[in-house]
Amino acid sequence: MTAPRTIVHLLRHGEVLNPRGILYGRLPGYHLSERGRDQAEIVAKFLADADVTAVLASPLERAQETAAPVAAEHGLEVLVDDRLIEADNRFEGLTVSVGGGALRSPRHWLLLRDPFTPSWGEPYLQIAHRMYAAVQRARELAEGHEAVCVSHQLPIWTLRRYLTRQRLWHDPRRRQCALASLTSLVFTGTELTQLRYTEPAGSSDPRQTGA
Numbered sequence: 001m002t003a004p005r006t007i008v009h010l011l012r013h014g015e016v017l018n019p020r021g022i023l024y025g026r027l028p029g030y031h032l033s034e035r036g037r038d039q040a041e042i043v044a045k046f047l048a049d050a051d052v053t054a055v056l057a058s059p060l061e062r063a064q065e066t067a068a069p070v071a072a073e074h075g076l077e078v079l080v081d082d083r084l085i086e087a088d089n090r091f092e093g094l095t096v097s098v099g100g101g102a103l104r105s106p107r108h109w110l111l112l113r114d115p116f117t118p119s120w121g122e123p124y125l126q127i128a129h130r131m132y133a134a135v136q137r138a139r140e141l142a143e144g145h146e147a148v149c150v151s152h153q154l155p156i157w158t159l160r161r162y163l164t165r166q167r168l169w170h171d172p173r174r175r176q177c178a179l180a181s182l183t184s185l186v187f188t189g190t191e192l193t194q195l196r197y198t199e200p201a202g203s204s205d206p207r208q209t210g211a
Contacts, residue, residue, distance in 0.1 A: 003188050003189030003190075003191075004143050004144035004188075004189065005144065005186065006139050006142055006143050006146070006147070006186075006187045007050075007145075007146040007147070007184055007185065008135050008138045008139050008146075008148075008149060008184070008185045008187070009047070009050075009146065009148045009149065009183070009185075010135070010151055010156045010159070010160075010182065010185070011043060011066065011070070011148050011149065011150045011151070011180065011181075011182055012151065012152065012153055012156055012177055012178070012179060012180060012181050012183075013032070013036070013062040013063045013065070013066040013150055013151075013152065013179070014032050014036030014038075014039035014040045014062070014066050014179055014180045014201070015032065015033045015035045015036035015039060015179050015180075016030050016031065016033060016036060016062050017030070017031055017032065017036070018030065020095070021095055022093060022094060022095050023091050023092055023093070023094060023095070024092065024093070025086055025087070025088070025089045025091075025092035025093075026060065026085060026086050026088065026092065027092060027093060028060075029061070030060070030062055031061050031062060031065060032062055032065045032066065036062070036066070036180075037065070038201075039066075039179060039180035039201040040065065040066040040067075040070070040180065041069050042180065042200055042201045043069070043070060043180050043182070043200050043201060044069035044070045044072070044073045045073070046182075046198075046200035047070055047074075047148065048073050051145045051146045052073075052074045052076070052142070052145070052146045052147065052148055053074070053076070053145040053146065053147065054076065054079065054141040054142040054147040054148070055070055055071040055074070055076050055077075055079065055147070055148045055150075056078070056079045056080070056081045056084065056134065056137070056138050056141075056147065056148070056149045056150070057080060057081070057084060057149070057150035058080075058081070058084040058151050058152060059080050059082055059085060060085060060086060060152075063084065063150040063152070064078060064080075064150075066150050066180065067148070067150040070148050079141075081134045081137065081138075083130040083131065083134040084131070084134050084149055084150065084151040084152075084155065085151075085152070085155075086151075086152040086155065087121055087152070087154045088122040089120060089121040090120045090121055091120060091121075124158050124168035125168060127154070127158045127159070128158050128159050128161075128162035131151070131155050131156070131159040131162075132159060132163075134149060134151075135149065135159070139187055139190075153175060153177045153206065154175075156177050156183055157170070157175045157176070157177045160176075160177075160195065163185070163192060163195065164195065172206060173206055175206040176197060178201070178202070178203050178204040178206075179201060179204040180199075180200065180201035181197065181198065181199045181200070181201070182197070183195070183196075183197050184196040184197070184198070
């Protein structure tokens with residue numbers, strides 16, 4: 001018997017309304033901007049002909065709002081999976097930029113002592129493991145079909161590096177994970193056989209406020 005082919009699409013949420021330019025992380029109350037809502041609709045149309053039988057999302061508002069048009073396109077409900085949530089970060093609620101914001105304050109420098117784990121937030125390996133567990137749930141739910149998992153830039157990029165056997169610490173300016181992009185994992189049975197990346201809503205700067 002031929003092993004079933006299943007595709008799990010990791011969808012990054014659309015642009016977020018963030019006028020103060022803070023690192024909002026897991027804070028509640030951050031919703032898609034008008035552009036972000038448009039991006040979610042674009043992705044839904046892009047996936048309209050896909051054989052999607054399951055849609056899962058992070059519990060955060062921006063992920064739920066990105067997932068809603070995709071689920072509606074296929075007559076599905078959005079399943080919440082907490083393992084798809086944004087990474088925990090000690091700088092949450094602050095403005096953070098290279099050479100600026102909270103990083104300029106000496107009282108925060110101790111948090112930067114170990115970029116490899118990292119010391120300022122959830123360990124990369126922990127992120128990769130929880131994301132992969134969520135992907136496996138999605139693969140099982142949609143076996144022989146396609147699933148969409150809506151998550152966030154860092155968790156998706158960390159999982160991609162984990163699956164391609166790259167070191168998990170990295171330069172965030174070099175992430176290939178645009179707003180409303182799809183990182184698609186193709187499984188033959190339980191084996192990952194292909195990884196694809198597409199940008200249905202166009203490219204975006206990984207350092208962009210609102211990401």
